[in-house]
Amino acid sequence: MSVIELSDVVKRYNNGDEEIAALKGVDLAVNRGEMVAIIGPSGSGKSTLLNVIGLLDTPTEGTVTLDGQDVTDLGTDGLTDHRRESIGFVFQAYHLLPIFTAVENVAVPSMWDSTVDRTDRARELLDRVGLGERLSHKPNQLSGGQQQRVAIARALVNEPHIILADEPTGNLDQDTGATILDELTRMKNEENVAIAAVTHDEQLTNYADRTVELVDGVRR
Amino acid sequence: MDPRQRFPSVVMAWRNLWRNRLRTVLAALGIVIGVVAIAGLGITGSALRYGTAQQFSDITNQATVMPGEDADQRHLTEAQVSAIREVASNATVIPIKEGSLQASSHTAETYTRVEQVTHPSDLYSAHRGTIPQPFRTGVLLNNETAAQLNVTVGDLVIVGDQSYKVRAILAEGGIGFRSSGVVVSPPALDKQGYSSVTIIAEDGDAAQHLANATEARFNTGEEVVRTSSFGGLNQRVGSLFSTLNLVLLGIGSISLVVAGVSILNIMLMSTIERRSEIGVLRAVGVRRQDVLRMILTEATLLGLIGGAVGAALSALIGAVLYNALYSSPMLVFRWASARYLLIGFGFGAFASVLSGIYPAWKAANKRPVEAIRS
Numbered sequence A: 001m002s003v004i005e006l007s008d009v010v011k012r013y014n015n016g017d018e019e020i021a022a023l024k025g026v027d028l029a030v031n032r033g034e035m036v037a038i039i040g041p042s043g044s045g046k047s048t049l050l051n052v053i054g055l056l057d058t059p060t061e062g063t064v065t066l067d068g069q070d071v072t073d074l075g076t077d078g079l080t081d082h083r084r085e086s087i088g089f090v091f092q093a094y095h096l097l098p099i100f101t102a103v104e105n106v107a108v109p110s111m112w113d114s115t116v117d118r119t120d121r122a123r124e125l126l127d128r129v130g131l132g133e134r135l136s137h138k139p140n141q142l143s144g145g146q147q148q149r150v151a152i153a154r155a156l157v158n159e160p161h162i163i164l165a166d167e168p169t170g171n172l173d174q175d176t177g178a179t180i181l182d183e184l185t186r187m188k189n190e191e192n193v194a195i196a197a198v199t200h201d202e203q204l205t206n207y208a209d210r211t212v213e214l215v216d217g218v219r220r
Numbered sequence B: 001m002d003p004r005q006r007f008p009s010v011v012m013a014w015r016n017l018w019r020n021r022l023r024t025v026l027a028a029l030g031i032v033i034g035v036v037a038i039a040g041l042g043i044t045g046s047a048l049r050y051g052t053a054q055q056f057s058d059i060t061n062q063a064t065v066m067p068g069e070d071a072d073q074r075h076l077t078e079a080q081v082s083a084i085r086e087v088a089s090n091a092t093v094i095p096i097k098e099g100s101l102q103a104s105s106h107t108a109e110t111y112t113r114v115e116q117v118t119h120p121s122d123l124y125s126a127h128r129g130t131i132p133q134p135f136r137t138g139v140l141l142n143n144e145t146a147a148q149l150n151v152t153v154g155d156l157v158i159v160g161d162q163s164y165k166v167r168a169i170l171a172e173g174g175i176g177f178r179s180s181g182v183v184v185s186p187p188a189l190d191k192q193g194y195s196s197v198t199i200i201a202e203d204g205d206a207a208q209h210l211a212n213a214t215e216a217r218f219n220t221g222e223e224v225v226r227t228s229s230f231g232g233l234n235q236r237v238g239s240l241f242s243t244l245n246l247v248l249l250g251i252g253s254i255s256l257v258v259a260g261v262s263i264l265n266i267m268l269m270s271t272i273e274r275r276s277e278i279g280v281l282r283a284v285g286v287r288r289q290d291v292l293r294m295i296l297t298e299a300t301l302l303g304l305i306g307g308a309v310g311a312a313l314s315a316l317i318g319a320v321l322y323n324a325l326y327s328s329p330m331l332v333f334r335w336a337s338a339r340y341l342l343i344g345f346g347f348g349a350f351a352s353v354l355s356g357i358y359p360a361w362k363a364a365n366k367r368p369v370e371a372i373r374s
């Protein structure tokens, strides 16, 4: 069964009098243990698609199914709970919290959840991405590649079913990007997690099991 | 358990405040000023009131009984004094005779009002010398008479046709200060009856009550005796100060409103600056209510810090004031003053939390997609 399934998803933005259709009927399914690269020209709707998959945005039309459950019409809080429980995020700009150490940043998604203490898993994940010696470093004491590895650990801390990455190597040089992709691929296999990654990076498509190309809001 | 796990909002809020220490201090400073305005002005009002109450307290517990309009004689008789003693059995009853006599020393002489009292120590305090208790011999002089006769404690004066030793010079000041030049002990004044009777009760209310009871005892249709007491005065002064305090509190509240607006502004700015951080929190599954709680906690911490510092400063200012006025700094912790510390602190914390609500609500409801778009 697919982790996530989009069927006939349309997303329209309303800019005052002008209406822009960023997605014009997209079907997509991603399975566990699979890495899907989403490519396409700028403005083709890649980020919009990723936001819909990540339950950060709701489609104007169509349905979104997460682990077999229709989540299209869930409210803000319901979507938030699903994101916390089943989804991990990696951003181009890392987006770590400057007030927190590496371990704290990794544990942040469940920080307000008093039923679990993920500090140990956070340490273990940081160790697995090669930052075992940097546990209490603040983001400004880490390189870009190290910050992105902290972000990968954060994305994995809740044992997600799918990880969404928008240009995860966009801010990194070729070599560092490669190590990040190695890391993601390894984690994908170890944790049996689905990955959907938006990219302009040729390199990333080589790591992907499958590539989806968007042009002007439709799959090609 | 790890405090991060137990109080995540407090940990987050504290680190965010710490990250922007200067801004935090400035925001808290607004609250400090507001709290000092409220508590400082309130304490000032209560300090002034305290002084006035001290001045009045000597006389507010007194009631005076005099012959009324319809009395048979222009004085109170022995029988009437006995009746007053019955009515005011729990209070001190001091019959007073008054007259005018010649007073003289070796060098000067004057004509003055003379008062004959059994227990002068209940009515007067001594400025110099001591008032004898019981009072059987000698005289007490007020400042003016002592100056006119050019005598002091221990000297001899002649009042009427008797010679007396001066025992004390009386202290002046306060409202309702008695104005006799010479106070003598019975039976110096050769006069029928008493010009008035002073009743000294527990407090203002008791004095008022005894005055009413005395009138009820004597005046059946006719005004045989007339009474006066200062209980009403005390109340009027009290309500005057209540009004004054209300005005001062109003002024203080305005400055707190200003402080609240500045916190609102600062919190809004800081949540806008942290837009993407908050967006990431929301994206990775932190609930809206938790973001709301975190930012409200920031505002609350600001209010608590500002309120505590403000209350401490106000206590200090109050202590300095009480020290200057009454040489007794600890008076600031009398409830009448100390409550303004609590009121100021409470208002400060409240204003701060109130100002945090809108920024917190706004930050919590920001859609994460908009916040993290890079």
Ligand SMILES: Nc1ncnc2c1ncn2[C@@H]1O[C@H](COP(=O)(O)OP(=O)(O)OP(=O)(O)O)[C@@H](O)[C@H]1O
Residues within 6 Å of the ligand: A013, A014, A015, A020, A021, A022, A040, A041, A042, A043, A044, A045, A046, A047, A048, A049
């Ligand atoms: N919030 C929004 N309001 C209005 N229009 C939007 C909004 N978000 C995206 N769009 C529009 O939707 C279209 C798709 O945007 P999207 O960000 O998904 O493109 P993209 O493929 O990620 O591009 P890029 O490679 O440059 O990141 C664009 O035309 C964009 O202007």
Ligand SMILES: [Mg+2]
Residues within 6 Å of the ligand: A046, A047, A048
């Ligand atoms: Mg994009």
